Amino acid sequence: MTELRPCPFCGGRARLVIRHNEDCTWVRYLICCSLCDAKTGKYKTSDLARTVWNNRVGDGNSYYNKQPSCETSNGQEWFASGGGNF
Numbered sequence: 548m549t550e551l552r553p554c555p556f557c558g559g560r561a562r563l564v565i566r567h568n569e570d571c572t573w574v575r576y577l578i579c580c581s582l583c584d585a586k587t588g589k590y591k592t593s594d595l596a597r598t599v600w601n602n603r604v605g606d607g608n609s610y611y612n613k614q615p616s617c618e619t620s621n622g623q624e625w626f627a628s629g630g631g632n633f
């Protein structure tokens with residue numbers, strides 16, 4: 548099983564969230580930060596959600612731009628400290 552990396556915005560612990568309908572014929576997995584609102588989209592498998600999360604950790608700037616709800620002070624700290632790779 549792929550280990551989840553810490554949140555790219557606040558360093559918080561990432562957790563797997565499972566969404567499903569009442570009779571579980573529709574199930575989706577996403578990864579959420581336990582501290583801020585960072586999260587992936589919803590995917591059909593938990594492995595895919597984990598992979599996306601871990602990839603996003605290394606691609607913080609684009610993720611930040613796609614998630615305006617993540618404009619917290621924590622996110623801006625990450626943006627300032629992690630944006631020096633260009």
Ligand SMILES: [Zn+2]
Pocket residue numbers: 554555556557558559580581582583584585
């Ligand atoms: Zn976070």
